[in-house]
Amino acid sequence: MAGPTADLFADDALQQPQKREQIGEQSYLLRGYALPWIECLLPELRRVLAQSPFRQMVTPGGFTMSAALSSCGELGWSTDATGYRYTAIDPRNQQPWPALPDALRQLAVQAATEAGFSGFAPDACLINRYVPGARMSLHQDKNERCYSAPVVSVSLGLPAIFLFGGHERSDKTQKVSLFHGDVVVWGGVDRLRFHGVMPVKEGVHPIMGPQRINLTFRTAG
Ligand code: MD3
Ligand code: FE
Numbered sequence: 001m002a003g004p005t006a007d008l009f010a011d012d013a014l015q016q017p018q019k020r021e022q023i024g025e026q027s028y029l030l031r032g033y034a035l036p037w038i039e040c041l042l043p044e045l046r047r048v049l050a051q052s053p054f055r056q057m058v059t060p061g062g063f064t065m066s067a068a069l070s071s072c073g074e075l076g077w078s079t080d081a082t083g084y085r086y087t088a089i090d091p092r093n094q095q096p097w098p099a100l101p102d103a104l105r106q107l108a109v110q111a112a113t114e115a116g117f118s119g120f121a122p123d124a125c126l127i128n129r130y131v132p133g134a135r136m137s138l139h140q141d142k143n144e145r146c147y148s149a150p151v152v153s154v155s156l157g158l159p160a161i162f163l164f165g166g167h168e169r170s171d172k173t174q175k176v177s178l179f180h181g182d183v184v185v186w187g188g189v190d191r192l193r194f195h196g197v198m199p200v201k202e203g204v205h206p207i208m209g210p211q212r213i214n215l216t217f218r219t220a221g
Helices: 035-051 102-114
Strands: 020-024 027-030 055-058 064-072 076-080 083-087 124-130 136-139 151-157 160-164 174-178 183-186 195-197 212-218
Touching: 027 102, 035 064, 035 102, 035 124, 055 076, 064 076, 064 136, 076 124, 102 151, 102 183, 102 212
Parallel strands: none
Antiparallel strands: 020 027, 027 183, 055 064, 064 124, 076 083, 124 212, 136 195, 151 183, 151 212, 160 174, 160 195
């Protein structure tokens, strides 16, 4: 490699091995991308969850979601009998959602850039908690005001099989295994594809314990 950046990456072999796997036309799996961030990320996450604990929500159809949810950032996502929506106020305590910690924002913005989406400005971070058996059925994310921004997801704890479908619910799905520290970026033509999470298998993660936590960063407003 020639040019001014060549020296910066001369020690390539000494850096963390990081693969960028393309899983859709404009979707990338960054294996282990969050691993170097975990130590600064977990205390931030703990602070957010102390202020805004996980809760199990009921969908407009009357089903209790098996994943428990929380949010941070300017906007948080919730659901009740009347619908799904983003709000600036947490309906649980009528307070603003906890701020999006800097480290989390930086991780999301850098991952988005890595996947070709520069200028990502997330205003919402959904936090999903899956205990063994919990899942998320096939759905589209359509509550955001603008679909030009990507969605960045960070997987922590127990592994899960992510289902990546097409633009119709009935389209065939591809299965993608997601592990602790994996980051996925979805955007552009893939932004409205159906997706879901298979039931999380029984297990105990050495750092996160018996759960999977997924962070999704979005521009919702
Ligand atoms: C693909 N969460 O919160 S994140 C969700 O692992 C959600 O908790 C899953 O689906 C989880 O809505 C998967 C991945 C994700 C998010 C948005 C997408 C995948 C996407 C938008 C378009 C295509
Ligand atoms: Fe989703």
